[in-house]
Amino acid sequence: GAGVSQTPSNKVTEKGKYVELRCDPISGHTALYWYRQSLGQGPEFLIYFQGTGAADDSGLPNDRFFAVRPEGSVSTLKIQRTERGDSAVYLCASSFEGPGFDTQYFGPGTRLTVL
Amino acid sequence: SQKIEQNSEALNIQEGKTATLTCNYTNYSPAYLQWYRQDPGRGPVFLLLIRENEKEKRKERLKVTFDTTLKQSLFHITASQPADSATYLCARFGSSNTGKLIFGQGTTLQVKP
Numbered sequence: 001g002a003g004v005s006q007t008p009s010n011k012v013t014e015k016g017k018y019v020e021l022r023c024d025p026i027s028g029h030t031a032l033y034w035y036r037q038s039l040g041q042g043p044e045f046l047i048y049f050q051g052t053g054a055a056d057d058s059g060l061p062n063d064r065f066f067a068v069r070p071e072g073s074v075s076t077l078k079i080q081r082t083e084r085g086d087s088a089v090y091l092c093a094s095s096f097e098g099p100g101f102d103t104q105y106f107g108p109g110t111r112l113t114v115l
Numbered sequence: 116s117q118k119i120e121q122n123s124e125a126l127n128i129q130e131g132k133t134a135t136l137t138c139n140y141t142n143y144s145p146a147y148l149q150w151y152r153q154d155p156g157r158g159p160v161f162l163l164l165i166r167e168n169e170k171e172k173r174k175e176r177l178k179v180t181f182d183t184t185l186k187q188s189l190f191h192i193t194a195s196q197p198a199d200s201a202t203y204l205c206a207r208f209g210s211s212n213t214g215k216l217i218f219g220q221g222t223t224l225q226v227k228p
Binding site for chain 1: 121123156157158159160161204206209213214215216217218219220221
Protein backbone atom coordinates (compact mmCIF):
# COMPACT_ATOMS: atom_id res chain seq x y z
CA GLY A 1 0.00 0.00 0.00
CA ALA A 2 0.98 3.63 -0.29
CA GLY A 3 3.25 5.00 2.36
CA VAL A 4 3.64 8.55 3.63
CA SER A 5 4.31 10.95 0.79
CA GLN A 6 5.77 14.43 0.94
CA THR A 7 5.92 17.19 -1.64
CA PRO A 8 8.00 18.76 -2.93
CA SER A 9 11.00 16.50 -2.51
CA ASN A 10 13.28 19.51 -2.80
CA LYS A 11 12.60 23.19 -2.26
CA VAL A 12 15.07 25.99 -2.81
CA THR A 13 14.02 29.45 -1.69
CA GLU A 14 15.51 32.79 -0.86
CA LYS A 15 15.90 34.22 2.60
CA GLY A 16 12.74 36.00 3.67
CA LYS A 17 10.37 34.02 1.45
CA TYR A 18 7.37 31.95 2.53
CA VAL A 19 7.26 28.17 1.94
CA GLU A 20 4.71 25.41 2.34
CA LEU A 21 5.59 21.75 2.72
CA ARG A 22 2.93 19.08 2.25
CA CYS A 23 2.48 15.69 3.88
CA ASP A 24 0.05 12.94 2.82
CA PRO A 25 -0.11 10.37 5.62
CA ILE A 26 -1.06 6.74 5.29
CA SER A 27 -4.80 6.47 4.81
CA GLY A 28 -6.63 5.92 8.10
CA HIS A 29 -3.78 7.13 10.30
CA THR A 30 -5.08 9.62 12.82
CA ALA A 31 -1.73 10.73 14.25
CA LEU A 32 0.67 12.86 12.22
CA TYR A 33 4.10 14.18 13.22
CA TRP A 34 6.52 16.69 11.73
CA TYR A 35 10.25 16.45 12.41
CA ARG A 36 13.25 18.39 11.16
CA GLN A 37 16.63 16.77 10.46
CA SER A 38 19.87 18.66 10.02
CA LEU A 39 22.91 17.06 8.42
CA GLY A 40 24.55 14.51 10.70
CA GLN A 41 21.81 14.75 13.31
CA GLY A 42 18.79 12.71 14.23
CA PRO A 43 15.28 14.00 13.52
CA GLU A 44 14.04 16.70 15.87
CA PHE A 45 10.35 16.81 16.83
CA LEU A 46 8.32 19.83 15.71
CA ILE A 47 4.59 19.16 16.08
CA TYR A 48 2.06 16.36 16.57
CA PHE A 49 -1.52 16.24 15.30
CA GLN A 50 -4.24 13.96 16.58
CA GLY A 51 -6.96 14.26 13.99
CA THR A 52 -7.36 17.91 13.04
CA GLY A 53 -5.91 19.40 16.21
CA ALA A 54 -2.32 20.11 17.14
CA ALA A 55 -1.95 18.13 20.36
CA ASP A 56 1.69 19.06 20.93
CA ASP A 57 3.47 21.93 19.16
CA SER A 58 6.26 22.24 21.71
CA GLY A 59 8.95 21.61 19.10
CA LEU A 60 8.13 24.51 16.80
CA PRO A 61 11.20 26.75 17.07
CA ASN A 62 9.38 30.10 16.83
CA ASP A 63 6.25 31.78 15.53
CA ARG A 64 7.50 31.72 11.94
CA PHE A 65 6.58 28.03 11.87
CA PHE A 66 2.97 26.93 11.66
CA ALA A 67 1.25 23.71 10.63
CA VAL A 68 -2.32 22.76 9.81
CA ARG A 69 -4.30 19.59 9.21
CA PRO A 70 -7.79 20.90 8.43
CA GLU A 71 -9.50 17.64 7.48
CA GLY A 72 -7.50 15.25 9.61
CA SER A 73 -5.50 13.79 6.74
CA VAL A 74 -3.15 15.98 4.67
CA SER A 75 -0.97 18.38 6.65
CA THR A 76 0.91 21.49 5.57
CA LEU A 77 3.92 22.92 7.36
CA LYS A 78 4.25 26.64 6.72
CA ILE A 79 7.38 28.68 7.28
CA GLN A 80 7.29 32.46 7.05
CA ARG A 81 10.25 34.77 6.48
CA THR A 82 12.61 31.87 5.94
CA GLU A 83 16.14 32.07 7.30
CA ARG A 84 19.27 30.22 6.25
CA GLY A 85 19.14 28.31 9.51
CA ASP A 86 15.83 26.77 8.44
CA SER A 87 17.68 24.71 5.83
CA ALA A 88 17.14 21.05 6.71
CA VAL A 89 15.19 17.96 5.72
CA TYR A 90 11.61 18.16 6.97
CA LEU A 91 10.18 14.73 7.72
CA CYS A 92 6.57 13.76 8.22
CA ALA A 93 5.42 10.60 9.97
CA SER A 94 2.04 9.07 10.66
CA SER A 95 0.77 6.36 12.97
CA PHE A 96 -2.53 4.55 13.28
CA GLU A 97 -3.70 5.98 16.58
CA GLY A 98 -1.21 7.82 18.72
CA PRO A 99 -0.51 8.85 21.41
CA GLY A 100 1.48 6.07 22.86
CA PHE A 101 3.61 3.54 21.19
CA ASP A 102 2.21 3.05 17.72
CA THR A 103 4.85 2.55 15.06
CA GLN A 104 5.54 5.77 13.20
CA TYR A 105 5.92 5.54 9.44
CA PHE A 106 8.08 8.22 7.93
CA GLY A 107 7.93 9.86 4.54
CA PRO A 108 11.04 10.53 2.44
CA GLY A 109 11.22 14.15 3.55
CA THR A 110 11.41 17.54 1.88
CA ARG A 111 14.89 19.00 1.59
CA LEU A 112 14.58 22.75 2.15
CA THR A 113 17.46 25.01 1.15
CA VAL A 114 17.30 28.68 2.04
CA LEU A 115 19.80 30.77 0.08
CA SER B 116 19.07 17.81 30.22
CA GLN B 117 17.72 14.41 29.21
CA LYS B 118 20.07 13.29 26.51
CA ILE B 119 20.17 10.30 24.25
CA GLU B 120 23.54 9.84 22.61
CA GLN B 121 25.05 7.64 19.96
CA ASN B 122 28.60 7.34 18.75
CA SER B 123 28.82 9.84 15.91
CA GLU B 124 31.86 8.14 14.41
CA ALA B 125 31.08 5.83 11.52
CA LEU B 126 31.46 2.11 12.11
CA ASN B 127 33.26 0.15 9.39
CA ILE B 128 33.20 -3.65 9.51
CA GLN B 129 33.82 -6.58 7.24
CA GLU B 130 30.97 -8.58 5.77
CA GLY B 131 30.01 -11.52 7.93
CA LYS B 132 31.09 -9.89 11.19
CA THR B 133 28.77 -8.69 13.95
CA ALA B 134 28.13 -4.96 14.09
CA THR B 135 27.46 -3.46 17.53
CA LEU B 136 26.08 0.05 17.91
CA THR B 137 25.66 1.87 21.21
CA CYS B 138 22.97 4.20 22.55
CA ASN B 139 23.45 5.91 25.92
CA TYR B 140 20.97 8.01 27.84
CA THR B 141 21.48 10.38 30.76
CA ASN B 142 19.31 12.07 33.35
CA TYR B 143 16.34 9.98 32.34
CA SER B 144 15.04 6.44 32.62
CA PRO B 145 13.09 5.68 29.46
CA ALA B 146 10.52 2.94 29.67
CA TYR B 147 11.09 2.14 26.01
CA LEU B 148 13.84 2.51 23.46
CA GLN B 149 13.45 2.14 19.73
CA TRP B 150 15.87 1.56 16.90
CA TYR B 151 15.42 2.86 13.36
CA ARG B 152 17.30 2.46 10.11
CA GLN B 153 17.74 5.41 7.75
CA ASP B 154 19.08 5.19 4.21
CA PRO B 155 20.32 8.29 2.34
CA GLY B 156 17.47 10.40 1.03
CA ARG B 157 14.85 8.42 2.93
CA GLY B 158 12.98 8.67 6.19
CA PRO B 159 13.75 6.43 9.17
CA VAL B 160 12.26 2.94 9.20
CA PHE B 161 11.26 1.34 12.50
CA LEU B 162 13.17 -1.83 13.39
CA LEU B 163 12.70 -2.79 17.02
CA LEU B 164 11.27 -1.54 20.30
CA ILE B 165 12.53 -2.79 23.66
CA ARG B 166 10.94 -2.22 27.04
CA GLU B 167 12.92 -1.52 30.20
CA ASN B 168 11.87 -4.85 31.70
CA GLU B 169 13.12 -6.73 28.64
CA LYS B 170 16.81 -7.52 28.70
CA GLU B 171 16.98 -8.54 25.08
CA LYS B 172 14.88 -8.60 21.93
CA ARG B 173 15.57 -10.30 18.62
CA LYS B 174 14.31 -10.04 15.07
CA GLU B 175 16.03 -12.18 12.47
CA ARG B 176 19.69 -11.04 12.45
CA LEU B 177 19.00 -8.11 14.75
CA LYS B 178 19.36 -8.10 18.52
CA VAL B 179 18.78 -5.25 20.94
CA THR B 180 19.68 -5.18 24.62
CA PHE B 181 18.61 -2.73 27.30
CA ASP B 182 20.78 -2.27 30.40
CA THR B 183 19.11 0.11 32.84
CA THR B 184 22.11 -0.03 35.19
CA LEU B 185 24.54 1.15 32.52
CA LYS B 186 21.83 3.37 30.97
CA GLN B 187 22.63 1.86 27.63
CA SER B 188 21.11 -0.02 24.72
CA LEU B 189 23.19 -2.08 22.32
CA PHE B 190 22.08 -2.90 18.79
CA HIS B 191 23.69 -5.90 17.12
CA ILE B 192 23.55 -7.07 13.51
CA THR B 193 24.94 -10.57 13.14
CA ALA B 194 26.36 -11.95 9.87
CA SER B 195 26.40 -8.40 8.50
CA GLN B 196 25.93 -7.77 4.79
CA PRO B 197 26.77 -4.77 2.60
CA ALA B 198 23.01 -4.18 2.34
CA ASP B 199 23.02 -3.44 6.08
CA SER B 200 25.03 -0.28 5.41
CA ALA B 201 22.92 2.65 6.62
CA THR B 202 22.54 5.06 9.52
CA TYR B 203 20.98 3.58 12.64
CA LEU B 204 19.09 5.79 15.06
CA CYS B 205 17.97 5.10 18.58
CA ALA B 206 15.03 7.00 20.02
CA ARG B 207 12.99 7.34 23.18
CA PHE B 208 9.51 8.70 23.67
CA GLY B 209 9.20 12.23 24.95
CA SER B 210 7.73 12.70 28.38
CA SER B 211 4.49 14.31 27.21
CA ASN B 212 2.92 10.97 26.22
CA THR B 213 2.06 12.23 22.76
CA GLY B 214 4.18 9.66 21.01
CA LYS B 215 6.76 12.22 19.96
CA LEU B 216 10.17 10.70 19.51
CA ILE B 217 13.50 12.06 20.67
CA PHE B 218 16.33 10.70 18.56
CA GLY B 219 20.02 10.25 19.02
CA GLN B 220 22.28 11.64 16.31
CA GLY B 221 22.66 8.27 14.61
CA THR B 222 25.61 6.04 13.81
CA THR B 223 26.53 5.26 10.22
CA LEU B 224 27.43 1.64 9.56
CA GLN B 225 29.47 0.65 6.51
CA VAL B 226 29.77 -3.08 5.79
CA LYS B 227 32.53 -3.87 3.34
CA PRO B 228 32.40 -6.95 1.10
